[in-house]
Structures are given as C-alpha cells and as structure tokens.
C-alpha cells in the first residue's frame with residue numbers, strides 16, 4: 572500500500588465528510604493505493620456516526636474510537652501502530668490542512684529519500700496574538716534545543732517513512748515534538764515543505780493558551796531525557812558535586828577565618844553567627860540531595876525495560 576492517511580479528531584462532525592471526499596479525490600486522481608485511519612479521541616458529538624457511515628461506503632476507511640478524550644498524541648500513537656502504508660501522512664480533521672499537499676509530500680519521501688517531511692504553515696490563518704506570535708517563540712526554542720532547522724514543529728500535516736512511525740513513541744502531548752523524537756531515534760533526514768493553510772471552517776480550536784506553557788515544559792523534558800535519560804547520574808552528579816564542593820570550601824573558609832582571628836587575638840564570632848555558615852550548609856545539603864537523586868535515577872533507569880534497547884538498522 573502506498574499511503575496511510577491518519578486523522579485524529581475530537582468533535583469535528585461538520586468537517587469529516589468534506590475532508591474524506593477531498594482526500595479520496597486527491598488519491599483517485601493520483602492513482603495511489605491508500606487507507607485512511609480515523610481516530611476518534613472521545614468525541615461527544617456525532618463524529619463517530621459519520622465515520623461509521625463512511626466505512627460502509629469505502630473499504631479504505633479504518634477507525635479507532637477511544638472511550639474518552641486522551642489527547643492528540645495517544646490518538647496518533649494508536650494509528651501509527653495500525654498504519655500499513657509505505658508513507659504515513661498525518662493531518663488535522665478541521666480542514667485547516669489541505670489534502671492537495673499529499674502528492675508532493677509522498678514524492679519527497681519516496682524519491683528524495685526523506686525520513687520525515689513536516690508541513691510549514693508559512694502563511695498562517697490563526698489569531699496573531701494568541702497563536703502566531705507565541706508559536707514563533709515556541710519554534711525558535713525548539714530549534715535551539717534540538718538543532719533541527721524547522722519553522723513549524725507542531726504542524727499537523729506531516730509525512731513519514733513507515734519505519735519512522737513504527738520506531739517512535741508518542742505519549743502525553745509529545746505530538747508537538749515528533750521531529751525531535753524522530754531525530755533521536757536516528758532518522759535524521761528531515762525536511763519541511765511550505766503548505767497551504769486555511770482558517771478553521773467549523774467548530775473551534777481544541778487547545779487553549781496553556782499549550783505553550785505545557786509545550787515548553789515538555790521540551791525541557793525531552794531535552795533532559797535525550798541527554799541524560801539513560802545516565803541520570805551524569806546530570807545530578809555534576810550538579811551535586813559542584814554544590815557540595817562550593818559549600819565545603821565555604822564552610823572551611825568560615826571555620827578557618829575564625830581560627831585565624833582566635834589565634835591572632837582579633838575579635839571573633841561564633842561560626843553560627845555568620846550568614847555564610849548557613850549558606851554553605853545549605854549548599855552541602857542540596858549537593859547531597861542531588862547526588863541521592865542521581866542514585867535513585869540510576870536505580871530507576873537500570874530497571875527500565877528499554878535499558879538495552881537499540882534501534883538496529885541492518886544486521887548480517
């Protein structure tokens with residue numbers, strides 16, 4: 572099969588029929604063999620009925636229905652497991668992404684050999700203040716942290732070589748960082764393609780402004796997991812040693828100063844009267860705690876079923 576189109580949706584009953592017809596038209600015009608996997612992320616409107624009606628008319632339609640709303644990443648994750656096409660294309664259900672982009676995305680994966688092609692909403696039809704500007708900042712941070720030169724990490728329209736979706740694991744809200752996950756799984760041929768974007772035709776956006784804050788925290792998590800996920804001691808140990816060392820030196824200075832003053836008959840105070848004593852004590856305690864954190868991290872990562880899991884590309 573050439574293409575799997577994956578469409579996660581949450582309460583998008585007005586768009587689904589139209590979107591399906593549009594995708595079908597593009598696929599038929601280009602003669603692709605394809606499947607469309609709809610994932611109902613716990614919709615409470617009539618979306619699921621529409622999907623079951625579509626299934627009755629076309630064998631290319633497949634669908635998964637969650638019992639409740641889990642989020643876009645879990646929806647994509649389940650569809651990724653199911654996808655069988657050589658090229659997997661994800662697309663939002665709200666008609667903001669255009670199916671007309673599919674042939675070019677497919678060509679870039681198949682002929683130019685990219686692992687992942689991410690859409691870039693170059694001209695974007697969303698609210699400026701609540702979405703476009705924060706999104707620029709978000710993308711700049713993601714570029715900086717990951718070293719991947721993309722303008723639009725979170726674009727819903729993306730195309731993947733099948734291997735990629737079978738080798739990355741989305742959870743929580745990690746759909747914003749699929750290119751980063753792909754890169755750390757060893758898929759480095761990542762490109763972007765400017766895509767057409769439309770204003771939302773029906774319904775309203777499912778993510779509020781909290782997305783940017785959560786997105787930023789998730790980015791920190793990803794950075795940490797990538798660098799230190801398998802060797803937490805290298806993170807906590809360095810910080811802990813540094814803290815402890817500073818505290819230790821400082822406490823010696825505090826004590827030595829007192830001894831010096833005592834010896835030379837200068838006026839002197841109890842060490843506990845000096846604020847530096849407490850600061851150095853705190854530093855030493857924090858340092859020890861960080862170290863303990865490192866040991867605990869090592870215990871946890873040692874028990875991880877993934878501790879000896881490597882993605883082997885070829886083997887003779």
Ligand code: UDP
Pocket residue numbers: 579580581582583612640641642643646662663664665667727775776777778
């Ligand atoms: N979506 C989903 N589960 C959710 C929230 C959103 O499957 O919990 C789907 C939604 O139906 C749409 C896509 O994810 O197909 C993108 O959502 P939306 O258009 O609301 O995001 P925006 O365009 O505002 O970034």
Ligand code: MG
Pocket residue numbers: 663665667771776
């Ligand atoms: Mg949208």
